[in-house]
Amino acid sequence: MPVGKLFRRVYRLSWVAFFVLVLLEVTVGLPFAMYWVWLPALISLAILVGASARARRVQRRDPRDPVETEPPVRGRWAALNSPAERTPSHGTHGYGQTYAIDVLAEPAEGGRPGFRALWPLVRRNRDFPAFGEPLYAVADATVVHTEDRQRDHLSRNSLPAVLYLMLVEASLRDIAGVRKVFGNHVVLDLGDGVYAAYGHLQRGSVTVRPGDRVRAGRQIARCGNSGNSTEAHLHFQLMDGPDPDTAVGIPFRWRGIGVPANGEAFVVEKPAPDGMRTP
Known part of the structure; x- marks a missing residue:
């Protein structure tokens, strides 16, 4: 699978996981103090968002003629x-x-x-x-x-x-x-x-x-x-x-x-x- 597409799939899954964590906190009281869950998730999300944005902007330097x-x-x-x-x-x-x-x-x-x-x-x-x-x-x-x-x-x-x-x-x-x-x-x-x-x-x-x-x-x-x-x-x-x-x-x-x-x-x-x- 191309790297750009892989990044975007992981990026979307990361957002889904993030929303699930928020839902758990709101509905069943998962404490924000559980930094061992939230901190790695947020760091990973930041990395993936940056990598996805970079992958989205990849364009060949020698574009074809119109x-x-x-x-x-x-x-x-x-x-x-x-x-x-x-x-x-x-x-x-x-x-x-x-x-x-x-x-x-x-x-x-x-x-x-x-x-x-x-x-x-x-x-x-x-x-x-x-x-x-x-x-x-x-x-x-x-x-x-x-x-x-x-x-x-x-x-x-x-x-x-x-x-x-x-x-x-x-x-x-x-x-x-x-x-x-x-x-x-x-x-x-x-x-x-x-x-x-x-x-x-x-x-x-x-x-x-x-x-x-x-x-x-x-x-x-x-x-x-x-x-x-x-x-x-x-x-x-x-x-x-x-x-x-x-x-x-x-x-x-x-x-x-x-x-x-x-x-x-x-x-x-x-x-x-x-x-x-x-x-």
């Missing part, structure tokens, strides 16, 4: 957390996210609900134009992984909701692993050691299964708000392996668009021909 693909969306969208502004774009190399990008549907200027300081705390997904929008294969590919059973939660686009997401929910999702971070997702094998991951998909919207061959432009899912997400959007990235837990990010360019910067709107008008699904 891989050009078709865009995964159609219509007018805007970019957020773009690698055109910084890398790693999401603040971590973990889960192969070095060059990941988030895109939000914005049919017209101001066409989606804005951020609110206090109220409403949350919004329904159908208030966001990205929710339910079709997503497309960016190249001829083989489907290697799908997940679409997780619920689409309400938005977190107010200050209290974002703080809750950052301080509580995001940490718990990270402990649970990539499945809870990406939410419903699809991974495609584009060939030549390049894999595309689509995250935060709508529950029940994935139209492909592992082993399927898809053509560029084939609809594979719909945009949702599952996983570690503030509002309905698509998280897209290229990586050098099928497992985001161990993969390294690969830079990309979308044909005819390049890499849109934060806040930059782009339009994809002409869809690629729909592909055929084969066994």
Whole structure:
């Protein structure tokens, strides 16, 4: 097993053990004075957290040239957390996210609900134009992984909701692993050691299964708000392996668009021909 993945598994198990010890103290009176239990546990936890954080930030020093693909969306969208502004774009190399990008549907200027300081705390997904929008294969590919059973939660686009997401929910999702971070997702094998991951998909919207061959432009899912997400959007990235837990990010360019910067709107008008699904 790769060292980084091993560290992350032990890290998650350590947090589970820590919460169990806290529960025992609260429910049956396990005394904090039992330093011979707590001190080694806390020291081990600190070491593992540091080692896990270090492992999450490992990135090759000679990144590959950008891989050009078709865009995964159609219509007018805007970019957020773009690698055109910084890398790693999401603040971590973990889960192969070095060059990941988030895109939000914005049919017209101001066409989606804005951020609110206090109220409403949350919004329904159908208030966001990205929710339910079709997503497309960016190249001829083989489907290697799908997940679409997780619920689409309400938005977190107010200050209290974002703080809750950052301080509580995001940490718990990270402990649970990539499945809870990406939410419903699809991974495609584009060939030549390049894999595309689509995250935060709508529950029940994935139209492909592992082993399927898809053509560029084939609809594979719909945009949702599952996983570690503030509002309905698509998280897209290229990586050098099928497992985001161990993969390294690969830079990309979308044909005819390049890499849109934060806040930059782009339009994809002409869809690629729909592909055929084969066994």
